[in-house]
Amino acid sequence: MTPEELEQIAETERAAQSQFQQRVHVCVAAGCMSCHSQSVKDALDQEVGRRGTKESCRVKGVGCMGLCSEGPLVSTSTGVLYKQVAAGDAAEILDSLEGPAVARLVCRTDVPFFQRQQKIVLENSGVIDPDRIEDYIAAEGYTALIKALTEMAPREVVEQVTKSGLRGRGGAGYPTGLKWSTVAKSVGTQKYVICNADEGDPGAFMDRSVLESDPHRVLEGMLIAAYAVGASEGYIYVRAEYPLAIKRLRNAIRQAERAGLLGANICGTRFSLRLDVRLGAGAFVCGEETALIASVEGKRGTPRPRPPYPAMEGLFGQPTLINNVETYANIAPIIRKGGEWYAQIGTEKSKGTKVFALAGSVQNTGLVEVPMGISLREMVFEIGGGIPEGRKFKAVQTGGPSGGCLPESCLDMPVDYESLARAGSIMGSGGMIVMDQTSCMVDVAKYFMDFCMTESCGKCIPCRVGTYQMHRILTAISTMSATKQDMSMLEELCDLLKHTSLCGLGQSAPNPVVSTLRSFGEEYRAHIDDHKCPAGVCGQQENGEQG
């Protein structure tokens, strides 16, 4: 594939697309699929066939449009977005292409949920057909790869990524450019690139959406990364729980190989990359990079001490670059438009945009991409549309089981890596769960501790035994049978786990407890001193078991 050939494909595809005067896009990502969007698409296809307008009207399955709670979503070339569409609405929607919109299905797009977003990672989501490489190429796909291969030295690629200020989107926020240059400098007979798509945080579905909506973007990011660091083999480690993402990813790999954009001597250069999908098997700890590497090697996913870091000794003992899905998805636009362009977006230390999965007790749940530095209040009350049913905001949880619960006093804080860390939470992979007055913070802390206890791999004692003990105390508190000594033991254990666990799972397992103790200490005291759960959650189910 030469640059000219790529341009040719893009031209042909654009010409083919412009022949259709009317277009109807149906979301076929997992969120809408589980509300039967496939049957909506089939009905539209059938109706177009029945009317004999196949030449002028195109029905296309596209990726996630964001507002998952209102699915199935359908958008049309007349600029209207329809929500909660059923198969029976097909005829009316097609009629609306030449007339007034179907009022009862219209979803307003002039609201903050859509207006406040800035899309880089998700720019193609909801626009292109994830199953067709031509559609991606027509949307400037793979031009960044060609640019990197033909116009830039590997060193220059790393420079641009460093300039962009991009930081790892998996949670820890390590500077991506720095990681790349370390791997590039490492010496090894064979280098690897790995994409971490083991999205284990409950309440997070950003990576799944990116893979389902725009898989080629992730491949392109990995290709550019492999070129920059000198790798020739790579793996994408995906959760087995995401069958649709796996299917689309495998399809994308096949298409890219056939087009000569993946495999040996890509675009006639000496650069080669072989990519393969590896399925995770439901172990949260495999999101930790050394555990993930062990799992790719076919072993139990247990972490090992670092250093040596994977950048020096990773997969099969060779230098390995591991980045998250969203990190790779940012690469193509950075190379296309330059690192400086990217660095203009966001805050001083956190550049660019971040995709969040907004869920829990908010009006609008779904996927949003916003510039870094937006306030939590804007996230919850403007984009999220506030708390439903007139209930009162209580906390927002970020970072999953490794993160924390932020109270109302933190709402005006900007969302960036440092601010969240200072407030006792973490950016994490981007799950954001809103809780209202009906949630008990002790119960939430217990829920996350139960998660960490079950997911602890058992290799190091602080995590294996510590999470169990903390869970035991939290259970005692929630059944109103804890004492003051239990509380001080709980605090001591928080400290112990944080400082002595082997990997991130154990080190951050106390975070939900620490953050709720800090902001909602009175709830703990109410359970212990007054034997009462202010939210009325605890003691309900346990009562039956106590007897």
Added chain:
Amino acid sequence: MPSYVSKPTPPNQDKRWKLVDATMRRQGLQARGLIETLHTVQEAFGYLDTPALRYVAMSLRVPLSRAYGVATFYHFFTLKPAGEHTCVICMGTACYIKGAPQLLHAVEHDLGIAAGETTTDQKVSLLTARCLGSCGLAPAVVYDQEVAGKVSVAALQQHLKQWTRP
């Protein structure tokens, strides 16, 4: 030296072993292909039993203990066959705060089994999931591969009644 050197033979004549063999060959019959192979076995047979683990371990030349260790370490693998129907209740954060524990309690009470178990008549398996990623539809339940959103206790009990009707 008997079977350790020659190629091990599959536990039985079932044609599905050809799929398993193909996966192992694609991984170069190396230990690193263990997890991929177990995925194929589970996809083909529904679960991993001892003869299957033994066959895979011998073929890839890994100790049986390691194959067993991997199979039990990962939640996705199951050593027991599932029931005729499966009901998966999502216990992700969003589902949890929207009432998933109540759903689980109701099913456990109705069926008389705990999460991860199958009813004695092999009709229904009850499972929990870490997060289905369908957080916009919380609380979510998967009935035999089909995701249902915003599930109430009554709707769930209704669905289970259809399955357990003799």
